[in-house]
Amino acid sequence: xxxxxxxxxxxxxxxxxxVGNLLAPxxxxxxxxxxxxxxxxxxxxxxxxVVLVAVLLVTAAFVGIARSGAGELRYxxxxxxxxxxxxxxxxxxxxxxxxxxxxxxFADAPDGTQxxxxxxxxxxxxxxxxxxxxxxxxxxxxxxxxxxxxAQLRDRTLTAPATGLGIVGGVLCVVVGVGExxxxxxxxxxxxxxxxSLLVTLWLFVTSAVLLRSAEVTTP
Numbered sequence: 001x002x003x004x005x006x007x008x009x010x011x012x013x014x015x016x017x018x019v020g021n022l023l024a025p026x027x028x029x030x031x032x033x034x035x036x037x038x039x040x041x042x043x044x045x046x047x048x049x050v051v052l053v054a055v056l057l058v059t060a061a062f063v064g065i066a067r068s069g070a071g072e073l074r075y076x077x078x079x080x081x082x083x084x085x086x087x088x089x090x091x092x093x094x095x096x097x098x099x100x101x102x103x104x105x106f107a108d109a110p111d112g113t114q115x116x117x118x119x120x121x122x123x124x125x126x127x128x129x130x131x132x133x134x135x136x137x138x139x140x141x142x143x144x145x146x147x148x149x150x151a152q153l154r155d156r157t158l159t160a161p162a163t164g165l166g167i168v169g170g171v172l173c174v175v176v177g178v179g180e181x182x183x184x185x186x187x188x189x190x191x192x193x194x195x196x197s198l199l200v201t202l203w204l205f206v207t208s209a210v211l212l213r214s215a216e217v218t219t220p
Contacts, residue, residue, distance in 0.1 A: 003211045006064035010208025013057035014201050020054045021197070023047035035122050038100060039107035048096040055092055055140075058204070059085025062144050065207055069155055077147035084140025091132035099125050130186050137193065138177035145200045146170030152207070162206045169199025 024047040027034040038044060059081055066078035102125045106118040149166030152158045173196040180186040 003068060003214055006061065006068060007208045007210075007212030009057065009064060010061040010204050010211070013054065013061040014204045014208065016050060016057055017054040017201055020047060020050035023050055031123060031126070032119065035103040035119070035126075036107045039103040044100060045096065048092055052089070052092045052096065055085060055088040059088070059140065061204060061208070062140070062148065065204075065211070066144075066148050066151075068211060069151060069157065071151055071154070073147050073151035073154070077144050077151065080139045080147065081144040084136045084138070084142075084144055087132055088136035088140055091129060091136055094125070094129050094132065099129050131181065134177045134180040134186065137173050137180070141197055141200050142170050142172075142174035142177055144170070145203055146174065149203065158207065158210060162203070162210075165199050165206065166203035169196050169203060172196030173200065 023043060025037075025041050025043050027037045027041075029037075062081035062085075063078050066074045066081065099122075102118070102122040106115065106122045109115040109118040145166040147170075149163050149170060153160065153163045153167070172192060176189045176193045176196055179192075180189050183189070
């Protein structure tokens, strides 16, 4: 993949990721209320289709950025991006189909034993979904930009402040992902995740812009 193609892909990926994040509905309350709100949400499916596209584009962009240079840090950054993107694809598919379908089954279940059984089935899918989300937060949004950012810092392909966006954002996403896996209430990490993911997105924009500029300079 050429530097120009990678730069364009990174910019598009960043925009789609921001759109998906803005579209994604936020639910609050206890699990019963959340599952019913999810089942009734018209925006949920649209948002997660956009997120699905964003995951594919961001993964490809990270791989392209990692391949724009040499070294072990870039190699492992590319590897964690592929692993994280694969997990993210499974998690988004689970959220898009299994989680929503089970929430709808709970919302439509009659009172009594069937409703109780549907609730616990939905709750189980919810926990699997949360665990997968934390896993790809660590790999795709955490380790991948952290390792690639460290390589950029070593190679001086970006200014230190610009590289710091990816490094700090990556570290924060790793902490968030691990923290979510170790706490009973992952939502307590929502603000930290928002900050970390925004820093990584800004780093993606800056890196993509630099790749585009370098491609224009080298074009005869």
